[in-house]
Amino acid sequence: MSIEKEIDVPEIGAGGLARFAWRQLTSMRTALILLMLLAIASIPGSLLPQRNQNPMAVREYFINDPTLAKWIDRFSGFDVFSAPWFSAIYILLFISLIGCVLPRTFEHLKLVRAKPPVTPKNLQKLQGFTIFPSEGEELNRAREFFKEERFRIREQDGSISAEKGYIRESGNLLFHLSLILILIGVSIGSLFGMRGDAIIVTGERFINLATSYDSLSYGKLTNERSLNTFSVRLNKFVAQYDPVTNSPLDYAAYVSIEDEAGNTTEEVIKVNSPLTFGSSRVYLQANGYAPFVTVRDEIGNVTFQGPVTFLPQDSNLRSIGSIKVPEASPQLGFVSSFLPTYQRDPEAGGVSVYPELLKPRLLFSIWEGDLGLDTGIPQSIYTIDTTEMTRIALDSLSPGERFDFTGGSITFEKVEPWINLAVVRDPGKTYSLIGGILALAGLLASLFGFRRRIWLRVLPDGQVEIAGLAKNNSAALDLELDKFTRHVKGEK
Amino acid sequence: MTQTTWAYLSNNFIYSAMGVFALSLVVHAFETAWAVRVPAGGADLQKMDYSKAEKAARIGTGFMLLAFILLFVGVVARGLANGHVPWGNMYEFSITGALAFVGAYLIALRKHDLRWLGLFVSLGALLTLGTAITLLYRDSAPLVPALNSAWLIIHVITAIISGGVFLFSNIIAGAFLYLDSRERGSGRPAWAERLPSLDFLDQLSYRLVAFVFPLWTFSVIAGAIWAESAWGRYWGWDPKETWAFITWVAYAAYLHARVTAGWKGRRAAWLCLFAGSTFLFNYVYVNVWGTGKHTYSGL
Numbered sequence: 185m186s187i188e189k190e191i192d193v194p195e196i197g198a199g200g201l202a203r204f205a206w207r208q209l210t211s212m213r214t215a216l217i218l219l220m221l222l223a224i225a226s227i228p229g230s231l232l233p234q235r236n237q238n239p240m241a242v243r244e245y246f247i248n249d250p251t252l253a254k255w256i257d258r259f260s261g262f263d264v265f266s267a268p269w270f271s272a273i274y275i276l277l278f279i280s281l282i283g284c285v286l287p288r289t290f291e292h293l294k295l296v297r298a299k300p301p302v303t304p305k306n307l308q309k310l311q312g313f314t315i316f317p318s319e320g321e322e323l324n325r326a327r328e329f330f331k332e333e334r335f336r337i338r339e340q341d342g343s344i345s346a347e348k349g350y351i352r353e354s355g356n357l358l359f360h361l362s363l364i365l366i367l368i369g370v371s372i373g374s375l376f377g378m379r380g381d382a383i384i385v386t387g388e389r390f391i392n393l394a395t396s397y398d399s400l401s402y403g404k405l406t407n408e409r410s411l412n413t414f415s416v417r418l419n420k421f422v423a424q425y426d427p428v429t430n431s432p433l434d435y436a437a438y439v440s441i442e443d444e445a446g447n448t449t450e451e452v453i454k455v456n457s458p459l460t461f462g463s464s465r466v467y468l469q470a471n472g473y474a475p476f477v478t479v480r481d482e483i484g485n486v487t488f489q490g491p492v493t494f495l496p497q498d499s500n501l502r503s504i505g506s507i508k509v510p511e512a513s514p515q516l517g518f519v520s521s522f523l524p525t526y527q528r529d530p531e532a533g534g535v536s537v538y539p540e541l542l543k544p545r546l547l548f549s550i551w552e553g554d555l556g557l558d559t560g561i562p563q564s565i566y567t568i569d570t571t572e573m574t575r576i577a578l579d580s581l582s583p584g585e586r587f588d589f590t591g592g593s594i595t596f597e598k599v600e601p602w603i604n605l606a607v608v609r610d611p612g613k614t615y616s617l618i619g620g621i622l623a624l625a626g627l628l629a630s631l632f633g634f635r636r637r638i639w640l641r642v643l644p645d646g647q648v649e650i651a652g653l654a655k656n657n658s659a660a661l662d663l664e665l666d667k668f669t670r671h672v673k674g675e676k
Numbered sequence: 677m678t679q680t681t682w683a684y685l686s687n688n689f690i691y692s693a694m695g696v697f698a699l700s701l702v703v704h705a706f707e708t709a710w711a712v713r714v715p716a717g718g719a720d721l722q723k724m725d726y727s728k729a730e731k732a733a734r735i736g737t738g739f740m741l742l743a744f745i746l747l748f749v750g751v752v753a754r755g756l757a758n759g760h761v762p763w764g765n766m767y768e769f770s771i772t773g774a775l776a777f778v779g780a781y782l783i784a785l786r787k788h789d790l791r792w793l794g795l796f797v798s799l800g801a802l803l804t805l806g807t808a809i810t811l812l813y814r815d816s817a818p819l820v821p822a823l824n825s826a827w828l829i830i831h832v833i834t835a836i837i838s839g840g841v842f843l844f845s846n847i848i849a850g851a852f853l854y855l856d857s858r859e860r861g862s863g864r865p866a867w868a869e870r871l872p873s874l875d876f877l878d879q880l881s882y883r884l885v886a887f888v889f890p891l892w893t894f895s896v897i898a899g900a901i902w903a904e905s906a907w908g909r910y911w912g913w914d915p916k917e918t919w920a921f922i923t924w925v926a927y928a929a930y931l932h933a934r935v936t937a938g939w940k941g942r943r944a945a946w947l948c949l950f951a952g953s954t955f956l957f958n959y960v961y962v963n964v965w966g967t968g969k970h971t972y973s974g975l
């Protein structure tokens with residue numbers, strides 16, 4: 185005896201299951217759930233530090249609470265926006281979107297070309313129903329009205345059926361399809377883009393080669409061969425400050441550019457106006473001061489010479505830096521800070537009271553011993569690990585001054601500004617921008633468009649009937665019906 | 677006039693606006709709590725005497741309008757003191773945001789009688805301005821170079837207007853939930869008898885959202901364009917950007933729920949409150965405690 189015979193179970197093969205899953209995935213409820221999930225899934229990305237934005241803060245997490253950090257990391261908590269679970273949500277959402285919107289688009293395209301449906305038999309129950317005696321001209325006047333207002337019409341013995349407002353659905357579809365375009369733009373950018381940072385001191389030249397960068401990252405499908413050739417020479421950097429609040433007013437980097445063909449042009453890079461080379465752009469991101477120093481040994485041989493970039497610490501550009509002299513024996517390190525406008529503060533010691541070079545001063549302590557450069561552990565260029573060193577002196581210098589210590593001397597020659605240039609290539613951004621603009625246009629059309637039908641019928645007994653139907657916004661239809669009726673009656 | 681005089685003037689106008697908002701608050705409270713005389717025999721809508729409430733509502737609205745004008749002058753004077761648009765720090769966002777919030781209410785008043793909301797609107801404006809002037813106040817200062825852009829102006833003003841309207845629609849959704857729960861229980865309180873129907877409130881909060889959602893979308897796009905020219909990327913999942921995205925997606929979900937899934941009433945109102953609170957969270961948390969590129973000049 186078998187139960188199947190009695191209950192007649194429908195067959196659910198693999199095909200049926202797939203169809204069922206597809207229907208579930210493209211249902212409105214799923215879209216809603218996925219949208220909410222996407223919003224909720226983004227939250228940890230803003231509460232936890234993210235590796236690609238703030239690697240220092242992530243490292244701190246690992247130092248302060250290693251077990252918790254390890255667990256967070258296991259769930260990609262420090263890389264939320266590239267996490268598998270985050271990708272899963274938006275990929276499902278976009279599959280659902282395509283599955284929902286593409287069929288609707290085809291249907292809509294058919295509908296737009298089709299004629300409106302025939303006039304229903306009973307108009308009485310529809311919106312704004314009116315009836316009045318005919319004067320004979322109604323059909324002509326209605327035709328005129330619909331033509332002027334760009335309705336689509338269908339005529340049929342004694343009646344006109346008119347429809348307008350497909351723009352609502354068109355807008356809705358355009359909006360959803362444009363979201364796909366934005367996603368394509370983002371993907372192109374992350375697959376074929378690149379971003380690098382380089383520090384240049386005034387007077388130096390940056391050549392667009394992988395080795396010139398302090399940091400450089402590529403998209404998954406591109407590499408250093410894709411760098412276009414150009415060079416940037418920083419001739420002058422001008423920063424203006426407000427004398428009352430000390431806050432910056434304007435930064436301008438005056439540069440000479442040499443392009444692939446060897447042509448040189450003079451340009452100015454500002455914070456909100458980058459330079460453009462094909463699909464690459466060059467941005468001014470940060471700036472600071474680089475003291476030029478010369479270190480000599482006791483017989484006067486130069487062991488170090490050149491600019492050292494210092495890292496700004498506050499809005500008055502008090503900066504910290506380190507001068508490392510591995511050539512000296514024993515090795516020397518200068519743990520330093522630089523103050524563009526020096527002032528002595530009874531509590532804090534040396535401070536800077538203005539970001540411009542009004543009274544520049546270089547403060548340092550000199551350490552002797554092992555700089556630890558050979559250990560293989562990457563070191564910050566701004567700090568020195570002094571665990572294997574001893575301090576031998578402490579002093580400060582103004583530009584042009586020299587300090588002698590046992591074992592040599594240091595001369596503070598001058599100070600020049602440095603800038604940080606970011607070179608970015610994002611071949612996908614145009615698609616994203618177009619997608620964004622189209623999405624907005626579609627959204628406006630969809631939210632403010634309004635779809636309605638109007639019918640007019642001249643009955644055999646000489647009466648004229650008018651009625652309408654609105655998908656939304658029936659108040660606006662009332663107004664329109666009013667206008668239509670007056671037109672049909674020949675009133676102005 | 678010098679810039680310091682303008683700054684001084686701006687502060688005085690904002691203090692005066694707060695004073696008048698407080699008056700409006702008191703009068704509206706009077707309208708709500710005492711102005712209805714319930715006749716003997718219980719609350720019968722036809723027999724209720726609303727004449728005093730009507731008078732109070734009119735006076736309260738007058739104060740509201742006056743306060744709005746004072747606040748407007750205060751914001752403009754702040755801009756003159758800065759020599760640039762007054763959207764450079766949290767204090768300035770707050771005063772402009774309060775202006776947009778009250779503005780949304782006053783515009784809505786032209787079409788619908790919402791004066792019964794005056795109590796909450798003046799309270800909201802007072803709280804915003806109060807925290808702004810006590811906790812967030814910063815002296816007028818020039819814009820840092822990154823903020824000096826036309827896209828910034830467009831981005832910020834549209835964000836502020838969107839925020840004002842989102843907040844307003846939240847107040848309506850909140851009123852809906854309150855009245856709905858009263859109607860399910862012991863019925864509306866006497867003073868609320870003449871308030872609009874639940875259906876009307878439900879529709880209004882939806883219409884407000886549907887109206888500003890494109891503006892918010894535009895604001896996010898303008899922000900992305902600005903970020904591209906200032907930072908070299910149009911989207912970087914900075915906390916502020918992330919929360920702008922969360923707000924956008926939450927409101928998209930809300931519109932979906934209403935338009936396609938047919939949500940109405942309580943469920944829709946809760947979703948509306950959730951979406952609105954993500955905007956508030958972005959404003960408060962990310963500006964005050966957050967890190968990232970959007971935190972400028974110490975607030």
Ligand code: HEM
Binds near residue numbers: 210212284285
């Ligand atoms: C990336 C995810 C999505 C976003 C951000 C989004 C956003 C929106 C928004 C804001 C609206 C309101 C527009 C209006 O009121 O006309 C809307 C409407 C709509 N969406 Fe989506 N949506 C998404 C995914 C989907 C998916 C997956 C589907 C299909 C399952 C879908 C189908 C619809 C439909 C049918 C409407 C209603 C249009 C109408 O009748 O007015 N959407 N969507």
